[in-house]
Amino acid sequence: MIFCPLPLRGEGTIGHVADQSGFQPYFEAIGFGRWSFIDLLFRSRSLEIDTAESLDAVAAVVDKAVSQHGTRPQHLLAVLRQIQKDCHYLPKQALQSVARRFSLPLARVVGVAEFYGFLHTQPRGEYDIYFSDCVIDVFHDSEALMQRLCHRLRLQPGAVRGDRRVSIDTTSCTGLCDQGPALLVNGWPVPRLTPTLMDAMADHIERRVPVTQWPAEWFLIEDHLCRHDLLLNTPWRPGTGLKNALRQGVGWLLEQLTASGLRGRGGAGFPTARKWQFCRETPGDHYVVCNADEGEPGTFKDRELLKHYADQVFEGMTLAAFVTGARLGFLYLRGEYECLLRPLQAALRQRRCLGLLGRNLCGLMDFHFDIEIVVGAGAYICGEESALLNSIEGLRPHPRNRPPYPVTCGLWNQPTVVNNVESFAAASLIAVHGGEWFAKVGTEKSKGTKLLSISGDCARPGIYEVPFGITVAEVLGLCGSGETLGVQVGGPAGTFVAPSDYQRRIAYEDLGTGGSFMVFGSHRDIIDIATRFAQFFAHESCGFCTPCRVGTSLQLRLMEKIRRGWATAGDIQELESLKQLLEASHCGLGHTAHNPVQHTLAHYPGHYQARLRDLDFSPGFDLDNELETARQLTGRFGDHLRQV
Numbered sequence: 001m002i003f004c005p006l007p008l009r010g011e012g013t014i015g016h017v018a019d020q021s022g023f024q025p026y027f028e029a030i031g032f033g034r035w036s037f038i039d040l041l042f043r044s045r046s047l048e049i050d051t052a053e054s055l056d057a058v059a060a061v062v063d064k065a066v067s068q069h070g071t072r073p074q075h076l077l078a079v080l081r082q083i084q085k086d087c088h089y090l091p092k093q094a095l096q097s098v099a100r101r102f103s104l105p106l107a108r109v110v111g112v113a114e115f116y117g118f119l120h121t122q123p124r125g126e127y128d129i130y131f132s133d134c135v136i137d138v139f140h141d142s143e144a145l146m147q148r149l150c151h152r153l154r155l156q157p158g159a160v161r162g163d164r165r166v167s168i169d170t171t172s173c174t175g176l177c178d179q180g181p182a183l184l185v186n187g188w189p190v191p192r193l194t195p196t197l198m199d200a201m202a203d204h205i206e207r208r209v210p211v212t213q214w215p216a217e218w219f220l221i222e223d224h225l226c227r228h229d230l231l232l233n234t235p236w237r238p239g240t241g242l243k244n245a246l247r248q249g250v251g252w253l254l255e256q257l258t259a260s261g262l263r264g265r266g267g268a269g270f271p272t273a274r275k276w277q278f279c280r281e282t283p284g285d286h287y288v289v290c291n292a293d294e295g296e297p298g299t300f301k302d303r304e305l306l307k308h309y310a311d312q313v314f315e316g317m318t319l320a321a322f323v324t325g326a327r328l329g330f331l332y333l334r335g336e337y338e339c340l341l342r343p344l345q346a347a348l349r350q351r352r353c354l355g356l357l358g359r360n361l362c363g364l365m366d367f368h369f370d371i372e373i374v375v376g377a378g379a380y381i382c383g384e385e386s387a388l389l390n391s392i393e394g395l396r397p398h399p400r401n402r403p404p405y406p407v408t409c410g411l412w413n414q415p416t417v418v419n420n421v422e423s424f425a426a427a428s429l430i431a432v433h434g435g436e437w438f439a440k441v442g443t444e445k446s447k448g449t450k451l452l453s454i455s456g457d458c459a460r461p462g463i464y465e466v467p468f469g470i471t472v473a474e475v476l477g478l479c480g481s482g483e484t485l486g487v488q489v490g491g492p493a494g495t496f497v498a499p500s501d502y503q504r505r506i507a508y509e510d511l512g513t514g515g516s517f518m519v520f521g522s523h524r525d526i527i528d529i530a531t532r533f534a535q536f537f538a539h540e541s542c543g544f545c546t547p548c549r550v551g552t553s554l555q556l557r558l559m560e561k562i563r564r565g566w567a568t569a570g571d572i573q574e575l576e577s578l579k580q581l582l583e584a585s586h587c588g589l590g591h592t593a594h595n596p597v598q599h600t601l602a603h604y605p606g607h608y609q610a611r612l613r614d615l616d617f618s619p620g621f622d623l624d625n626e627l628e629t630a631r632q633l634t635g636r637f638g639d640h641l642r643q644v
């Protein structure tokens with residue numbers, strides 16, 4: 001099946017409102033052609049011209065965003081995203097106005113605005129383009145394609161063109177590694193890029209064809225659901241699990257979840273029944289949150305679950321609400337998946353119509369639960385559950401101190417269940433078929449199946465639902481890999497598995513994973529792979545704590561030095577010593593940032609050695625040599641120190 005997420009624009013957009021102003025003929029007459037009134041006002045903003053009209057236009061944009069989304073804390077991100085879309089950046093006056101509307105200090109709004117990759121306080125292009133710099137996309141020529149587009153449009157990567165028509169930059173994995181290389185244009189994903197497509201895109205941009213009128217086939221996201229098992233293949237109807245649970249009670253549902261052995265599919269593998277039970281036992285206003293941030297490079301299984309199994313995911317959230325007593329839930333959707341927002345909202349509306357969401361659920365007088373969707377704005381750290389909660393609360397999304405954990409102190413410091421998309425989808429099936437049915441598949445400690453997002457050098461990239469306990473070799477057989485250098489399981493933070501270890505198993509007791517499975521052919525360069533992962537961590541470090549902020553940058557610099565053949569044995573020692581520094585980090589991102597370096601160093605020491613300029617230890621900085629010029633100039637050769 002094929003899905004076309006084309007953006008809709010028209011009545012209700014600020015361009016439409018502003019073009020009613022009557023200024024358009026005037027601007028056309030003086031030679032601004034088809035530039036809209038609003039474009040001119042925002043271009044004048046970027047030149048710091050404070051005209052009354054431009055201030056009015058900013059106010060109109062903020063009015064529209066606020067009336068569309070609201071002014072509760074969870075709406076802040078949506079309002080900022082909307083303003084960014086309409087103005088192509090976040091003007092200072094807009095941020096001031098937002099701060100007033102939300103009754104927040106300006107510093108807090110600016111702090112949020114400056115955090116996210118897709119929000120900007122300086123003007124961006126009318127066509128704002130981000131190429132995925134995930135290692136898989138890069139190995140499929142995304143850098144050359146970006147250069148080609150930049151060349152055709154006469155701008156540098158990372159820059160905004162002088163006429164503010166277009167800006168081109170990179171972003172971390174866009175969740176399309178099975179059909180990369182990919183980019184986002186004004187938030188809309190374009191997969192399967194080719195040189196011909198780049199030329200055609202440049203032509204459309206130069207001719208100022210709105211993205212809505214670009215060929216629909218450019219936006220087609222193919223489904224690659226290559227292997228179905230328990231989760232993807234079991235027939236399921238909306239409401240069946242929920243009604244079953246309501247009939248048999250909370251105790252029964254928790255028993256079934258315990259018997260199923262379901263563990264969190266986001267990567268950490270915490271038992272789901274225990275999480276829900278702890279949350280239930282903590283007094284307060286409970287919340288349920290679905291983590292659909294899916295930012296781990298090489299992961300895209302939640303994309304397909306949300307596309308085809310959204311109802312099942314929402315039912316899982318409703319079951320969690322039944323257990324905990326929550327009345328409100330949030331689905332946190334990564335900004336890169338904004339194209340899924342409308343279908344997801346439609347699925348929520350449908351459930352409300354069926355009496356499966358909203359007030360008096362399934363006809364019960366005291367069961368009320370509804371779900372809101374919050375869309376992120378390009379920050380990997382928001383996948384970390386406590387950062388995600390801060391993001392929903394309209395705060396800068398730094399990870400919180402743990403403990404306390406979200407189950408006791410989550411959203412607005414209330415007990416909160418946070419689960420991955422796949423965990424909720426599995427729970428809704430367990431509520432129908434029971435725990436034993438689920439636990440029949442898998443290993444002793446890892447029950448059921450796991451969705452793997454397989455990408456890279458293999459014949460059939462896509463999503464494979466495999467039983468826990470399957471070996472890496474068996475997975476490689478399924479996806480049709482040739483000669484391989486190794487496999488990265490669990491994204492950059494996970495484990496690099498060399499061919500000698502291909503009998504290792506996908507299971508929490510061996511290779512735990514959130515689902516990313518990147519295959520690297522034997523022609524790939526291990527140092528290049530590790531450097532790209534180091535770059536990912538340095539870019540995505542939220543900067544909150546020093547060990548990670550500094551450690552990830554130092555790690556990247558050392559890896560670059562090795563990659564370019566400038567390093568010595570001393571640099572390898574320094575690289576190894578960074579592990580200790582990174583382990584002192586505040587959250588999981590910093591704790592795991594050394595993994596790719598550590599694993600590749602362990603498996604491929606020869607590859608590293610071969611890249612060194614000097615096999616002997618030689619310090620990166622030769623103090624004695626550096627001082628020599630100063631000694632010559634001053635005529636002091638150390639004798640004065642001896643006198644002292």
Ligand SMILES: Cc1cc2nc3c(=O)[nH]c(=O)nc-3n(C[C@H](O)[C@H](O)[C@H](O)COP(=O)(O)O)c2cc1C
Nearest residue numbers: 264265266291293294295383384385419420423588
């Ligand atoms: C840096 C970082 C990024 C994470 N990204 C995700 C993510 O994208 N999706 C996800 O479900 N869990 C992610 N997690 C794990 C979550 O913090 C949390 O453990 C998970 O959502 C809990 O759900 P589960 O029990 O169903 O796995 C991430 C953790 C860290 C440290």
Ligand code: SF4
Nearest residue numbers: 543544545548587590
């Ligand atoms: S470890 Fe990194 S990502 Fe986590 S809080 Fe520290 S700086 Fe932020």
